Every structure is written in structure tokens, then in C-alpha cells.
Amino acid sequence: MTNRVDSRIECTGRTTAMISTFECVYDGWGVVVLVGVPNKDDAFKTFPINLLNETTLEGTFFINNKLH
Numbered sequence: 025m026t027n028r029v030d031s032r033i034e035c036t037g038r039t040t041a042m043i044s045t046f047e048c049v050y051d052g053w054g055v056v057v058l059v060g061v062p063n064k065d066d067a068f069k070t071f072p073i074n075l076l077n078e079t080t081l082e083g084t085f086f087i088n089n090k091l092h
Contacts, residue, residue, distance in 0.1 A: 028048060028054070029048060030053065030054060031054065031057075033057045034059065035059040036060045037062050038060070039067065041060075042068060046081060052078045055080040055082065056079065056081050058081070
């Protein structure tokens with residue numbers, strides 16, 4: 025069983041870290057904020073069901089984001 029959290033902020037820009045961060049928050053109310061900028065050729069790959077479980081995925085550029 026994986027440990028789950030309510031929210032996470034990922035700042036490295038590494039897609040493996042972004043995917044791990046996205047997949048470890050609670051379904052239904054988890055919030056992920058991606059701050060780091062990945063390489064232009066990197067892809068964010070996850071199972072399609074992870075996009076349907078009502079997790080909030082937000083991105084910010086130069087810390088221009090307000091958490092709700």
C-alpha cells in the first residue's frame with residue numbers, strides 16, 4: 025500500500041518526480057502543484073485512470089499561482 029498525502033509541490037522539473045508526485049496524492053481531493061520546468065522533449069506519462077480520479081493538477085511559472 026502506498027502512502028498518500030493531501031497535497032504536494034514538485035520543484036525539480038524531472039518528469040519522473042512529477043509523475044511520482046501526481047500518483048501519491050489522495051484520489052478525490054489531492055492537489056499537486058508542478059513548479060519545475062521539464063525539458064521540452066520530456067513526456068508526462070501516467071495511467072489514464074489517474075486523470076479521472078478528481079485529483080487537482082496545477083502548474084505555475086515563476087511562482088505565479090494562488091492555491092485554492
